[in-house]
Amino acid sequence: MQSHLLVTRTLTLVFAMSMLAVLAGCAANSPSNDVLIADSRAALVRFAETDSGLNDWVNHAHGYAVYPSVGKGGLGFGGSFGRGIVFERGEPIGRTSVTQGTVGWQIGVQNYAQVIFFQDDAALRTFQRGNFEFSAQATAVAATAGAAATTSYERGVAVFIMVKGGLMAEATVGGQKFEYQPL
Numbered sequence: 276m277q278s279h280l281l282v283t284r285t286l287t288l289v290f291a292m293s294m295l296a297v298l299a300g301c302a303a304n305s306p307s308n309d310v311l312i313a314d315s316r317a318a319l320v321r322f323a324e325t326d327s328g329l330n331d332w333v334n335h336a337h338g339y340a341v342y343p344s345v346g347k348g349g350l351g352f353g354g355s356f357g358r359g360i361v362f363e364r365g366e367p368i369g370r371t372s373v374t375q376g377t378v379g380w381q382i383g384v385q386n387y388a389q390v391i392f393f394q395d396d397a398a399l400r401t402f403q404r405g406n407f408e409f410s411a412q413a414t415a416v417a418a419t420a421g422a423a424a425t426t427s428y429e430r431g432v433a434v435f436i437m438v439k440g441g442l443m444a445e446a447t448v449g450g451q452k453f454e455y456q457p458l
Contacts, residue, residue, distance in 0.1 A: 308367075311359065311370065312360050314344070315341035315360040315362075315367075318343035322390060322418050325437060326418055328421065328423030329390075329423045331423065333392075336392040336393060337398070338363040338364065338368075338392075339362050339392045340362075340371050340453070342357040342359035342373055342390070344388060345388070345389055347384065348384040348443075349381035349383065350381065350382050351379075352378055353378075353449070354376050355375040355451075356373070358371070359372070361402070369457045370458065374454075375450065375451045377449030378449060379447035379448050380444075380445065384443065385440070386439045386440045388436065388437045388439060389436045391432055392434075394433075398432055402432075402455060403455045404455075405455060415436045416435050417435075423435075
């Protein structure tokens with residue numbers, strides 16, 4: 276029984292260290308602004324292809340942050356990292372990154388896109404000041420056909436995610452932390 280526990284702890288430690296190495300590698304390789312803007316706009320197109328109602332969100336939101344690719348993984352402990360662009364009235368105004376840490380029952384790896392819509396100037400400015408963090412699992416809406424029509428802003432923001440690949444099973448507690456830098 277103790278040997279099984281030792282193997283489990285060793286595997287968890289190896290996986291956690293591997294995840295940290297992957298996330299550090301993601302953080303070190305920063306795409307150019309032009310590439311990130313193009314990737315973010317392409318991600319918005321993919322969101323709209325999944326649910327055309329998201330076009331109304333893009334057209335009516337004061338601003339939005341688009342993360343075209345967020346890598347996530349976990350085994351007991353987990354984490355994720357992604358970079359994106361912040362748009363105000365459709366124009367790129369800044370770079371952003373998202374980092375997430377979780378703990379709880381979880382196993383797997385996943386890649387997803389995420390968009391955060393800001394209802395008004397106050398919500399966008401709160402994000403820009405770095406006073407914005409939340410647990411994405413509790414507040415994000417999966418981008419599926421019709422989801423945009425049944426979703427509303429909560430405290431000035433609405434979040435949509437779209438899984439791009441991988442498989443993740445989890446029952447975790449954690450939160451996302453966002454950083455912002457003007458272009």
